Amino acid sequence: MKKLTKIMGKSIAAGGLLATAMTMPTAVQAAQDKNIILLQPTEECTYCADYKRFFAKDAKAAGLNYEITTSVFDPSNQANQVEQAISKKPDAIVLWPVDVNALIPSMRKIKKAGIPLVISDAMPNEYSKPFWDVYTGGNSEAIGRESAKAMVAAFKAKGYGDKGQIFAITGTPGAPTSLGRMKGFTEELHKLAPGIKVVGKQSGNWDQNVSMTAASSFFTRYGDKVQGVYAVEDLMMAGVIVAAERSGIDPKKLALVGVGCEVTGYNNIKNGKQFATVLSDAYSDAKYAVDAVVKLLDGVKQDKYRYIPNPMITNQNLNECNLVDTKA
Structure with a gap:
């Protein structure tokens, strides 16, 4: 069975993208x-x-x-x-x-x-x-800081300026990767755009379905009063997107930022449903x-x-997150 996954080596260097860093x-x-x-x-x-x-x-x-x-x-x-x-x-x-x-x-x-x-x-x-x-x-905190920069860029791109409300979907409670990303994200977001407030966060347990349920509760509570979502992994962001659609909210109008540039994140960015991710590949x-x-x-x-390296990825540089077919 073939699975899509990320391969960051020769293909990126051949394309002249992040040639030295990657x-x-x-x-x-x-x-x-x-x-x-x-x-x-x-x-x-x-x-x-x-x-x-x-x-x-x-x-x-x-x-x-x-x-x-x-x-x-x-x-x-x-x-x-x-x-x-x-x-x-x-x-x-x-x-x-x-x-x-x-x-x-x-x-x-x-x-x-x-x-x-x-x-x-x-x-x-x-x-x-x-x-x-x-x-x-x-560097989990650095990834979080890069994610905050992506969120600020997403707010501007979506026409929200530098004020609004977002919620966050985190990993397993106590997981160091999740804690570090959230720490870096919240600290950097407060510096760059203190008007963007995190109204709540909930564990998605690194799982799409769990994240969908968690996001659904936020969308039910806040509705269109939320302008964006930060998920510390793209797979969990995929659950957020499903929850938004089921709540009658167009994800393309939201400032959505994930981490990983996994297959789901890559496709959602390509389709315009997710604004950005931060590269973090297995x-x-x-x-x-x-x-x-x-x-x-x-x-x-x-x-x-x-x-x-953990650069920000949007539809402008999506080819820096190269995907190929590989055998499991």
């Missing part, structure tokens, strides 16, 4: 036959499933022996998985923490065991810095993580924080 790292081969373990969230999350697939592909290409363990968004469950991973004495661990604060004791245990650790996707806090080697992924996320762990095993010096 150049992908290349894994060296000295880490061949080393054993690594990836601990990440459940595959029920579309982005998580894509990440797992891309990680496996890149790890195999680098000659790594890899094991992937998924967890529901439950810190205690993932902490138990960390214990099991340590007992297997791998050459390195890649951890996508479901809760960056709750997993600090687990990071400390990995450090004590002398196992190199890459934190992926969910940016850890400063307190945990001594316990891990490299972070790869997006392909780059996984590739950076594999490259970091290979460099660790090879003893190559690298930055402590390795951020993937």
